[in-house]
Amino acid sequence: MEDELIIGNKKITNRLFIxxxxxxxxSLIPDVIKKSGAQVVTVAVRxxxxxxxxxxMTNYIPDNCILMPNTSGARNADEAVRIARLARxxxxxxxxxxxxxxxNKYLLPDNIETIKATEVxxxxxxxxxxxxxxxxxxxxxxxxxxxxxxxxxGAPIGTNRGLKTKELVQxxxxxxxxxxxxxxxxxxxxxxxxAMEMGAxxxxxxxxxxxxxxxxxxxxxxxxxxxxGRMAYISGIGAVKKYAEASSPLTGFLNL
Amino acid sequence: MxxxxxxxxxxxxxxxxxxxxxxxxxxxxxxxxxDKLNIxxxxxxxxxxxxxxxxxxxxxxxxxxxxxxxxxxxxxxxMYLANYCINKCAYCGYNADNxxxxxxxxxxxxxxxxxxxxQKGFRHILILTGESRAKTPVSYIKTCVAVLKEYFSSICIExxxxxxxxxxxxxxxxxxxxxxYQETYDEKTYDEVHLSGPKKNYKYxxxxxxxxxxxxxxxxxxxxxxxxxxxxxxVFYTALHAKYLQDKYGDVDVGVSVPRIxxxxxxxxPKSNVSDKNLVQIILSFRxxxxxxGISLSTRESADLRNNLIPLGITKFSAESSTKVGGYLEEKxxxxxxxxxxxxxxxxxxxxxxxxxxxxxxxxxxxxxxx
Numbered sequence: 001m002e003d004e005l006i007i008g009n010k011k012i013t014n015r016l017f018i019x020x021x022x023x024x025x026x027s028l029i030p031d032v033i034k035k036s037g038a039q040v041v042t043v044a045v046r047x048x049x050x051x052x053x054x055x056x057m058t059n060y061i062p063d064n065c066i067l068m069p070n071t072s073g074a075r076n077a078d079e080a081v082r083i084a085r086l087a088r089x090x091x092x093x094x095x096x097x098x099x100x101x102x103x104n105k106y107l108l109p110d111n112i113e114t115i116k117a118t119e120v121x122x123x124x125x126x127x128x129x130x131x132x133x134x135x136x137x138x139x140x141x142x143x144x145x146x147x148x149x150x151x152x153x154g155a156p157i158g159t160n161r162g163l164k165t166k167e168l169v170q171x172x173x174x175x176x177x178x179x180x181x182x183x184x185x186x187x188x189x190x191x192x193x194x195a196m197e198m199g200a201x202x203x204x205x206x207x208x209x210x211x212x213x214x215x216x217x218x219x220x221x222x223x224x225x226x227x228x229g230r231m232a233y234i235s236g237i238g239a240v241k242k243y244a245e246a247s248s249p250l251t252g253f254l255n256l
Numbered sequence: 257m258x259x260x261x262x263x264x265x266x267x268x269x270x271x272x273x274x275x276x277x278x279x280x281x282x283x284x285x286x287x288x289x290x291d292k293l294n295i296x297x298x299x300x301x302x303x304x305x306x307x308x309x310x311x312x313x314x315x316x317x318x319x320x321x322x323x324x325x326x327x328x329x330x331x332x333x334x335m336y337l338a339n340y341c342i343n344k345c346a347y348c349g350y351n352a353d354n355x356x357x358x359x360x361x362x363x364x365x366x367x368x369x370x371x372x373x374x375q376k377g378f379r380h381i382l383i384l385t386g387e388s389r390a391k392t393p394v395s396y397i398k399t400c401v402a403v404l405k406e407y408f409s410s411i412c413i414e415x416x417x418x419x420x421x422x423x424x425x426x427x428x429x430x431x432x433x434x435x436x437y438q439e440t441y442d443e444k445t446y447d448e449v450h451l452s453g454p455k456k457n458y459k460y461x462x463x464x465x466x467x468x469x470x471x472x473x474x475x476x477x478x479x480x481x482x483x484x485x486x487x488x489x490x491v492f493y494t495a496l497h498a499k500y501l502q503d504k505y506g507d508v509d510v511g512v513s514v515p516r517i518x519x520x521x522x523x524x525x526p527k528s529n530v531s532d533k534n535l536v537q538i539i540l541s542f543r544x545x546x547x548x549x550g551i552s553l554s555t556r557e558s559a560d561l562r563n564n565l566i567p568l569g570i571t572k573f574s575a576e577s578s579t580k581v582g583g584y585l586e587e588k589x590x591x592x593x594x595x596x597x598x599x600x601x602x603x604x605x606x607x608x609x610x611x612x613x614x615x616x617x618x619x620x621x622x623x624x625x626x627x
Contacts, residue, residue, distance in 0.1 A: 022326020025617050046624045049379060049409070073624060075474075075507040082626035102507035104548060158323055211322050 003234060005201050007179055008095060008127030008148050010066055014039045015196065016226040017068070017181065018219065019206025020057060021047070022158075028215050029060040036219035041065045042097050042204065044072040045083045050090040058092070068129065070097035077116035084121050096121060097151065097183075098130040107157045111138045115145060122146025131183050134168035139176045149179035151204065154195065158207045160187025163194055173199040189218075189225030196229025197237060259463040263500050264441065264493065272299075272489055279303045288312055293545045298495050301541040302488055310536060317543040317569045324547045327616045330572045331607070332380035332412070333373055334554075336581045337361050337400060341386025343453030345439075347484060347517055347524040350386040352453065359581040360391055367403050369584045374407040376576070376604050379621035381408045382435060387416035387455060394422050398429045405430040410623035412475070416454065417464040423471030432625050433475035435513070436464045440484040441493035445527065449484060465497070469505040474623075476501060476508055477552060482538070483517035483526030491538050495545055502546065511550025511572070514538055516557070532561060536568060543569030555600040559610075562600055566614050573611070573618075576604045 005012040017040040020029055033041060041061050048069070049056050061067060069087035074080035077100060084096040098121070100113040114130045115138065122128050127148045132138055134152035142150050152169050155161035162185060163169065173180045179201035186192050192203045205222050212218035275296075284306045287297040300306065301313060338360035341350040349356065361369070373381065381404060385392040397415060404411050412433035413426065423434075440446050443458055450456045465476045478497055480490035494512055501510045514535060517526045530538075535557075542549055552572040553562060562573070577598055578584055602610070611618045 022322075022328065023617060024327035024615050025612070046409075046622055047619070048624075049621045073474075074626075079626055083624060086624065086626060104506060104509055105502055107548075160323070207323065207326070210326055 003230065005179060007129070010127075012039050012066070012202070014223065014226075015202040015230055016192070016219075016223045017042065017183075017202055017204040018209065019204060020044075020061075020210075021072075021206055022210035023215060024210075026057045026060050029057070030062065031216045032209060032219040033062060033065060035216050036223040038219070038223070039064075039066055040068055040202075040204075042068040042070050042206075043092075045069050045087045045092075046073040048087075048090075048092075050092075066095060067093050068095045068097050069093075070131075071099045071117075072101075074098075074100050074117075075102045076100060076110070077113040077120070080113070080117040081120050084117075084126060085124075088126070094125060095127045095129070098128060109133055109153070111135060114138075115141050118142055118147050119145035122148075129181065134165045134172055136168070136171050136175055139172050139178075139180075143176060143178050147178065149181050149201065150176060151181045151183035153184040154182050154191070155185025155187075157184045159185055160208050161185050162187055162191040166194075166198070169195070169200070170198055189221045192222050193225040193229035193232075196226055197232045199233055202226075259466040260497055260500050261459050261462050263496065264462065267493070267496060268443075270492075272486075272492070275299060276303045276305070276488075279305050281305065284309050288316060288544070295492075295496055295499060295545075298541055298545040299492055301544060302491060302537065306541075307533065307537060310533070310540065313540040313544060314536070314568055317540040318567050320543055320547045321567075321569045321571070325571050328619045329566060329570065329611050329616050330380060330619045330622050331378065331575050331604075332382055332410075332552075332572060333376075333378045334382045334384055334414075334574055334577050334579070335366075335369060335373065336384050336579060336583060337366065337397075338385045338388070338392045339581050340388035340391035341453075342390075343387050343455040344451040345453075345455060346449040346451060347439075347481065347526075360396075361400075361582055363399055363403060365582055365585060366400050369582065370404050370407040372584050377620045378604075379408055380410040380412070380623065382412040382414055382433075382574070384414045385416070387453065389416070394418065394425065398426065401426065401429045401431055405625070409621050409625060410475075411625075412477070417461050418467070420467040420471050423468045423473060427472045428627065430625055430627065432473065432623060432627075433477065434465070434468045434473055435477040435479075436461070436468075437479045437481060437513070437515070438462055438494075438497070439481045441480060441490050441497075442485045445485040449524075465501055466504075469501065469508050474507075474509060475511065475550075476505075477511040477513055477550065479513035479515060481515055481517055482530045482535075483528055485527055487528050487530045487534060487538070491541070495542065498542075498546060498549060502548075509550060510546075511552060512542055513552040513554065514542075515554060535561075536565070539565060539569050555598045557599055559600045559602055563610055563614065566611065566616060573607070575607045576602075 014037045018038040069092045071080040071083040100110045129149045131151045139150045155164040181202040182195040183204035187208045287300045414435040554574045555577040608618045
């Protein structure tokens with residue numbers, strides 16, 4: 001049985017999504033994708049010079065990948081919507097990761113504006129993956145207005161601090177019938193593995209890979225960790241018990 | 257309406273000497289190891305005592321920069337539209353008293369120059385003028401911006417201070433960034449070096465970033481002209497200003513520049529010398545204090561120094577700069593002496609190669625103006 005994730009009618013078998021910012025050289029991106037096997041790659045529209053220069057980073061993304069432009073730089077729903085429309089008009093497809101940030105100190109997303117942008121873009125036929133601070137009610141609203149998945153942060157962007165929001169993300173995984181993709185904050189492969197063990201549908205990693213000493217090797221490490229976490233989740237992780245089970249129980253004489 | 261001026265007043269009479277004398281090695285070590293710094297921590301890093309900790313500070317600044325920005329350097333280019341100026345600033349080549357050739361670019365030449373520059377790959381442009389509402393009114397700037405929008409994804413203006421409404425107009429026209437230097441935050445020195453002209457109004461200039469932020473600008477770059485006054489004091493107030501802007505206007509990207517006084521026509525002697533070591537301490541302190549702060553470095557600095565500063569916290573680099581009006585045109589019809597002397601005369605290709613060989617990626621585009 002193949003373990004597939006379906007988003008926007010696309011079948012995804014590799015649950016590590018890759019970000020493309022912060023690399024010391026964009027020419028590393030094809031190797032990062034190849035070694036990790038990633039199928040979904042996000043690109044900031046602000047960084048794309050659609051076909052105008054030799055340095056167009058989208059040239060480094062293989063055709064068989066799903067391109068997920070993101071609206072980095074948008075400060076409100078209106079700007080996010082415009083960036084999404086621009087990306088689609090320039091041939092970047094109909095997937096869009098909504099990123100609305102009006103806090104340049106911590107880069108925390110504006111959930112309210114994100115809901116607004118999601119509603120507009122879902123109606124226009126986009127496959128919308130909103131990036132949010134984890135919140136069950138926000139996730140429900142996003143589901144109701146047509147989000148294809150919800151992407152809660154594990155910790156503030158770029159911090160590599162790991163799953164600081166674990167409890168809230170777990171509730172979203174348990175309660176929302178949409179793919180939950182942990183995006184931002186994951187700094188080490190074991191944290192990606194942990195998110196997958198929890199039942200996350202995928203994880204998106206950028207800084208931890210792009211700023212590693214060897215980004216290509218690190219991407220492979222993350223890919224393996226994501227696979228391991230997913231396998232563990234599907235296998236059914238054994239219950240955690242508070243007390244040991246004695247092999248010579250004290251009540252054995254009762255033949256219970 | 258509160259502005260930075262009222263924040264500045266709270267610190268105007270701060271006892272810098274007393275503070276610096278009280279700083280121990282332990283204080284500096286404690287600050288370097290902190291995750292989140294306050295303004296006094298920043299001043300601790302800026303203290304004379306902290307000079308012996310530059311390497312440890314550099315290691316931290318390097319890590320913080322990579323975590324927040326990655327190994328990338330954004331490249332931009334300045335375009336001087338005009339050098340008419342009615343101000344008499346003691347330190348500036350555009351001083352109205354200076355007998356230099358005054359020029360203003362025609363709109364046709366703005367387009368021509370934009371074509372030439374954009375063909376090189378630049379997508380971020382900084383346009384500059386002197387202060388002359390008669391020669392370069394807001395309507396002229398708007399006309400230029402309308403042309404430049406066809407070629408560039410980000411347009412930054414470094415012109416005279418505007419009213420909030422005028423900033424709104426320019427934001428709607430396609431300007432996303434402003435650069436405005438207070439030059440010096442010390443009011444007495446400010447009054448001494450700004451002999452006459454509208455720029456003499458200290459408070460109006462100081463409140464310019466507030467007006468621009470309220471008008472919806474996306475990126476504000478501030479700074480002091482290092483050397484005009486005691487540099488430690490000016491850098492402290494610059495940091496205070498940057499922190500104020502970041503706290504008050506959360507959706508605005510805040511950046512600083514670290515320009516040192518350069519030779520120009522007219523013989524102004526800086527009040528304090530800012531050595532390379534001082535400049536490094538300034539950059540490191542800024543980066544550790546505000547991890548998300550943009551830090552720009554212009555071609556005022558030498559090629560060697562610029563190469564070495566890349567890993568220390570710089571995020572933006574100008575390249576192949578001319579400080580002359582029409583400086584990129586093949587025809588030399590606007591021949592003038594430039595605002596200041598450029599030290600790093602390398603070609604864009606050479607700078608790109610240097611950035612790459614440092615293990616960093618030169619970025620030409622990092623903004624999409626959808627207004």
